[in-house]
Amino acid sequence: MSLKEDLSTSTKGISNLSDYLHSIQAIVDGLAFIDHHVDDLDLVIITLNDLEPSIHEFTTSLNTRDTPTI
Template identity: 40%
Template sequence: MQRGNRSVPDYLHAVKALVDEIAVIDHPISDDDLTLYVLNGLGPNFQEIAAPIRTREKSLLFKESHDLLVGHESYLRHLEATTQQQVITTNYPKGRTGSQGST
């Protein structure tokens, strides 16, 4: 399952629903497998946070992963908004340059 255009909470909700359905048929998924499954479906914008999560010695619980990933998504949105604001500010004309009507 890929996140695609879904928000992280929507993506994680869909993953959790699938995991719960699989558990009903007596095939529970371990925290390690669930974490890897979630990280693999996030996409390239989450590589920065996925790498340290993958290398942890102790598995993260789903709730811990949820909190980290939602926080990272919020951080990415803040960066995007800041970058857009900087572009607008940089491109805003501050005054006219050159001479008009000089003879």
């Protein structure tokens, strides 16, 4: 349960984008190891929600699409 909580509460903070994405991937890999796979769309939403305000317009457009982008 801790890994799911880590994923849902993960934040970029002052980390660079690469480190942030690597930390998300490590959590997802840990969940996959225990056979608890994360849906791709959920992963995109979780990952993009904490990025800089400069891409909020982009994330809003992804989240409101009728058809998935993945």
